[in-house]
Amino acid sequence: MNLFQLALKNISGNSFRSGVVSLCALLVAAFALTTTLLMRGAENSLRLAIDRLGADIIVVPAGSEAKIESALLMGVPARFWMPQDNVNKIAVIPGIEAVSPQLYLATLTGADCCSVSDMFMIAYDPQTDFTIQPWLNQKLGNGLRLGEVVGGSYIFATEGVQNIKVFGYLVTLKANLEPTGTGLDQSMFFTFNTAYDIAQKSATQAEEALVIPPDSISAVLVKAAPGSDLYVISAQIMRELPEVTPILSSNMFQSYRQQMTGLLKTILVIMGITLGLSVVLIGLVFSMAANERRKELGVIRALGATRRFVFQSLLMEASLLAFLGGATGIGLAVLSVYLFRKLLIVSLGFPFILPSPAVLLLQISIGLLLALFSVNLAALFPAIKISRQDPAVAMRE
Amino acid sequence: MINLIEVNKEYQLGKNSSVSAVRGVSLQISPKEFVIIVGRSGSGKTTLLNLSAGLTRPTSGKVMLDGTDLWSLSDRQQSFLRCQKIGFIFQFPSLLPTLTVHENVILPTVFGTKLITAQVSDRAKQLLQKVSLGEKLAAYPRQLSAGQQQRVVIARALMNQPEVLLADEPTSNLDEKTELEIMELFRDLHLSLGITVVMVTHTRQLVSYGTRAIEMSEGRIVNGNK
Numbered sequence: 001m002n003l004f005q006l007a008l009k010n011i012s013g014n015s016f017r018s019g020v021v022s023l024c025a026l027l028v029a030a031f032a033l034t035t036t037l038l039m040r041g042a043e044n045s046l047r048l049a050i051d052r053l054g055a056d057i058i059v060v061p062a063g064s065e066a067k068i069e070s071a072l073l074m075g076v077p078a079r080f081w082m083p084q085d086n087v088n089k090i091a092v093i094p095g096i097e098a099v100s101p102q103l104y105l106a107t108l109t110g111a112d113c114c115s116v117s118d119m120f121m122i123a124y125d126p127q128t129d130f131t132i133q134p135w136l137n138q139k140l141g142n143g144l145r146l147g148e149v150v151g152g153s154y155i156f157a158t159e160g161v162q163n164i165k166v167f168g169y170l171v172t173l174k175a176n177l178e179p180t181g182t183g184l185d186q187s188m189f190f191t192f193n194t195a196y197d198i199a200q201k202s203a204t205q206a207e208e209a210l211v212i213p214p215d216s217i218s219a220v221l222v223k224a225a226p227g228s229d230l231y232v233i234s235a236q237i238m239r240e241l242p243e244v245t246p247i248l249s250s251n252m253f254q255s256y257r258q259q260m261t262g263l264l265k266t267i268l269v270i271m272g273i274t275l276g277l278s279v280v281l282i283g284l285v286f287s288m289a290a291n292e293r294r295k296e297l298g299v300i301r302a303l304g305a306t307r308r309f310v311f312q313s314l315l316m317e318a319s320l321l322a323f324l325g326g327a328t329g330i331g332l333a334v335l336s337v338y339l340f341r342k343l344l345i346v347s348l349g350f351p352f353i354l355p356s357p358a359v360l361l362l363q364i365s366i367g368l369l370l371a372l373f374s375v376n377l378a379a380l381f382p383a384i385k386i387s388r389q390d391p392a393v394a395m396r397e
Numbered sequence: 398m399i400n401l402i403e404v405n406k407e408y409q410l411g412k413n414s415s416v417s418a419v420r421g422v423s424l425q426i427s428p429k430e431f432v433i434i435v436g437r438s439g440s441g442k443t444t445l446l447n448l449s450a451g452l453t454r455p456t457s458g459k460v461m462l463d464g465t466d467l468w469s470l471s472d473r474q475q476s477f478l479r480c481q482k483i484g485f486i487f488q489f490p491s492l493l494p495t496l497t498v499h500e501n502v503i504l505p506t507v508f509g510t511k512l513i514t515a516q517v518s519d520r521a522k523q524l525l526q527k528v529s530l531g532e533k534l535a536a537y538p539r540q541l542s543a544g545q546q547q548r549v550v551i552a553r554a555l556m557n558q559p560e561v562l563l564a565d566e567p568t569s570n571l572d573e574k575t576e577l578e579i580m581e582l583f584r585d586l587h588l589s590l591g592i593t594v595v596m597v598t599h600t601r602q603l604v605s606y607g608t609r610a611i612e613m614s615e616g617r618i619v620n621g622n623k
Contacts, residue, residue, distance in 0.1 A: 001504070006507065009493075390453050392447035393453065395489070
């Protein structure tokens with residue numbers, strides 16, 4: 001028999017006390033992991049969305065900033081227009097390497113002519129695009145032809161029948177983009193030609209025609225030349241075109257970031273309180289346990305156990321309970337976040353993507369370490385006190 | 398074997414008050430003796446036994462075990478010495494409730510033993526046979542009578558082949574019949590194993606089991622060899 005086996009026996013000997021300590025560890029680990037998964041997941045999602053944009057600056061009509069953010073983050077369809085000529089005006093501004101226009105469209109709500117309701121669609125100009133086209137060239141070897149589309153990770157078509165109906169027009173899904181955890185995962189991308197083709201044919205094929213105002217675009221994506229000052233470029237754009245708003249990609253989703261920061265602060269406070277209360281409760285439980293087992297521990301000392309053995313034995317029990325509770329808490333947290341991630345996105349109002357296995361493992365380790373730390377911290381003082389006690393005094397009534 | 402030299406033990410009750418449990422006691426216990434220490438409750442018997450085992454530090458004086466001052470040793474050294482040389486039998490039920498009889502008996506070997514791993518279990522079984530509890534290996538303490546529990550405690554105390562057994566009122570919670578059985582067991586162990594026994598009791602009738610009797614009163618030895 002060794003220290004570990006002795007600790008296991010002691011734990012199983014008092015299931016209520018062990019259950020309380022494990023439960024505290026479960027709460028600490030679950031809360032810590034859920035918080036980091038959500039916050040890191042949201043941050044990663046935002047970063048992926050910005051990377052997906054591929055642009056340094058996105059120019060939209062003034063007053064459309066919130067709409068474009070909702071569209072990109074949450075997949076809420078956005079429709080706004082500005083003159084197509086803005087592309088040329090922006091292209092000549094010093095410091096700009098490339099510009100490319102986009103059209104933002106949406107399918108109908110609850111219409112038979114659309115396979116998916118309220119789906120956000122992005123039409124791009126393959127001649128000038130620098131975001132999707134390079135990826136397409138790499139993945140498919142060429143760009144999209146008329147009637148072909150690329151979907152976000154949630155867009156799928158029946159195996160062998162790659163046709164999705166959009167305003168009564170059948171499009172062929174050629175590929176799916178990697179997940180971002182944002183609304184882009186529920187979006188579709190196709191060329192300007194396909195968009196105009198859909199619009200033209202929807203007049204007779206759809207319940208309601210897709211209207212694209214002539215000579216209009218929704219946004220201009222801007223790629224700055226290396227070393228250019230993005231703020232200077234933005235200021236110049238606003239001077240040339242007062243009716244538009246240039247949004248720096250680094251400033252994109254600021255409102256969501258602020259929302260996340262606010263939520264994070266709240267969660268951290270709650271987590272701090274939970275941790276503090278858990279440590280206090282566990283400390284009380286261990287103090288009571290140590291007092292209850294005072295005689296027993298005195299006997300063990302009389303049989304030849306050192307003070308160090310008694311101390312280690314109590315901390316071993318604490319660690320085992322922390323590990324048990326922590327591992328359970330982590331399992332529940334991962335399962336809950338995975339199963340309810342869509343509900344979390346809707347209820348929290350910001351995007352979220354699950355981390356890679358390596359990152360998840362790191363976060364799990366941190367959650368487990370936090371549980372171990374908090375339980376051992378709580379058990380430390382009672383363990384020191386009881387291990388230093390005179391055995392004869394400990395065994396006295 | 399055990400040598401107490403002018404040992405005093407005071408317990409602090411408060412800031413300015415203390416009680417003397419043992420006063421200026423000098424006592425020498427030789428190998429193979431069966432010493433019985435009698436006295437009324439509060440006479441300092443248990444404290445004297447605890448001092449002999451190094452379970453409490455004397456306020457003054459020395460406690461020598463085989464010529465070694467116990468309190469000159471580190472906690473680790475003292476614990477090891479206690480584990481190897483002393484077997485302790487307590488007044489109260491001292492078996493660990495979460496361990497089986499077998500596990501309780503082998504418990505001292507967790508802290509140190511001369512036995513190799515393969516011998517530990519066999520020795521435990523032999524000792525339990527000796528105390529007539531060979532069939533109770535897998536039982537838990539709550540499943541045993543008080544007398545049976547005390548037998549297990551005796552087996553545990555002998556696990557590491559100690560040189561001395563210290564027994565603190567081992568029969569106080571037992572009925573008369575069981576008390577006599579336990580005392581016969583002690584006598585048998587003393588004679589068959591040649592083990593030194595120091596037993597504390599408030600029952601004067603048990604004095605006849607020993608080779609020497611010592612009486613204590615108010616922390617002092619008032620009768621018997623010092």
